[in-house]
Amino acid sequence: MKRAMRFLKLGLLGLLCMLVALLGYFVYTPDPQIPQLSGTLSKASIEVGGLTRSYRTYVPKGLPPGSSLVVVMHGSGEGVQGIRTGTGYAFERLADQHGFAVVYPKSYASDWNDCSRIGDKELGGVIADDAAYLAAMVDKLVGELRVDPARVFAVGVSNGGSMAMRLALEQPGRYRAVAAVVANVPASQNFQCKPAAQATSVMIMNGTEDPLVPYAGGEINLLGLFYQGGPIISSRASAQYFADWARIAGAPQTSERTVAEGVRVEQNRWSPVGTRTEVELVTIHGGGHGLPQPFARRPRLLGPSPMEPDGPAMIWAFFERQAK
Numbered sequence: 001m002k003r004a005m006r007f008l009k010l011g012l013l014g015l016l017c018m019l020v021a022l023l024g025y026f027v028y029t030p031d032p033q034i035p036q037l038s039g040t041l042s043k044a045s046i047e048v049g050g051l052t053r054s055y056r057t058y059v060p061k062g063l064p065p066g067s068s069l070v071v072v073m074h075g076s077g078e079g080v081q082g083i084r085t086g087t088g089y090a091f092e093r094l095a096d097q098h099g100f101a102v103v104y105p106k107s108y109a110s111d112w113n114d115c116s117r118i119g120d121k122e123l124g125g126v127i128a129d130d131a132a133y134l135a136a137m138v139d140k141l142v143g144e145l146r147v148d149p150a151r152v153f154a155v156g157v158s159n160g161g162s163m164a165m166r167l168a169l170e171q172p173g174r175y176r177a178v179a180a181v182v183a184n185v186p187a188s189q190n191f192q193c194k195p196a197a198q199a200t201s202v203m204i205m206n207g208t209e210d211p212l213v214p215y216a217g218g219e220i221n222l223l224g225l226f227y228q229g230g231p232i233i234s235s236r237a238s239a240q241y242f243a244d245w246a247r248i249a250g251a252p253q254t255s256e257r258t259v260a261e262g263v264r265v266e267q268n269r270w271s272p273v274g275t276r277t278e279v280e281l282v283t284i285h286g287g288g289h290g291l292p293q294p295f296a297r298r299p300r301l302l303g304p305s306p307m308e309p310d311g312p313a314m315i316w317a318f319f320e321r322q323a324k
Helices: 002-027 080-086 091-097 129-147 159-169 235-245 311-323
Strands: 040-048 051-058 067-073 100-105 153-155 177-181 201-207 216-224 225-233 253-260 261-270 279-285
Touching: 040 129, 051 091, 051 129, 067 091, 067 129, 067 159, 067 311, 080 100, 080 261, 091 100, 091 311, 129 153, 129 159, 153 159, 153 311, 159 177, 159 201, 177 311, 201 235, 201 311, 235 261, 235 279, 279 311
Parallel strands: 067 100, 067 153, 153 177, 177 201, 201 279
Antiparallel strands: 040 051, 051 100, 216 225, 253 261, 261 279
16 A cells, blocks of 8 residues: 555656646746846836836937837736847847837736737726826826937737737827737727727737737637637738728738748738838748747747747837838
């Protein structure tokens, strides 16, 4: 009997070790190397709607007045440090190279209060007005940093990408362009935004092998078990939605290139002559749930993690093109 119990304990211990090893294999990723940067990361807060909301700013050394401001929004359940390490500090690197300020806001609940009706948006019985918070934060930074209010951009990854779509639809006059990464437009029964009559430029960057936000549309979930985000339309339909909203007629210009073994980048651009509004769909064939970049890998649980293309650099090039 004692021998049987000993074998049972050893078996359970072995099973536990195997489960821990599998969890580490699919979830663990090493932190990227912290780059040498010229500027400083500062903490700040603002009172909006009776709530104290926090954010962090990165300002390169000697940033001149009239520079751009890029709002970078984290994914569900993350925070400022999560989006910084998850993108390999890419936007701070770009800020040093191209001369713009970066701000990392923090959602009130686990999810941003985006266009989707479904999500973990309540904390302590309160659903915050994230759009109003972001607007107040931007206005404050425009005054403090003396950035150009006509050159404010927003980018978000995953749930942050969904929030970027809300900012484009409801506050197009405040954001010259937005980029939504691994995010699609909610299906009609899951849609709660009220699009403005005016439009702004939008980039969508999604991977075809995303196990959480399906490229072809459907239900947002991970393995059918984790995180329920409701139904969404496809990436192509999402880009077409923004093109129709901006009243851009005709088919997009299409280009394609291979960037690594098993990874192709397809770009579809709706960009009519004589207008400042542009819509671009960047499809990462062979990409999973994350922003592709050369500095940090994403957990295997989220699908393939290509180190090319340099997604943040492509996003900044899109923003810079809209500002000209």
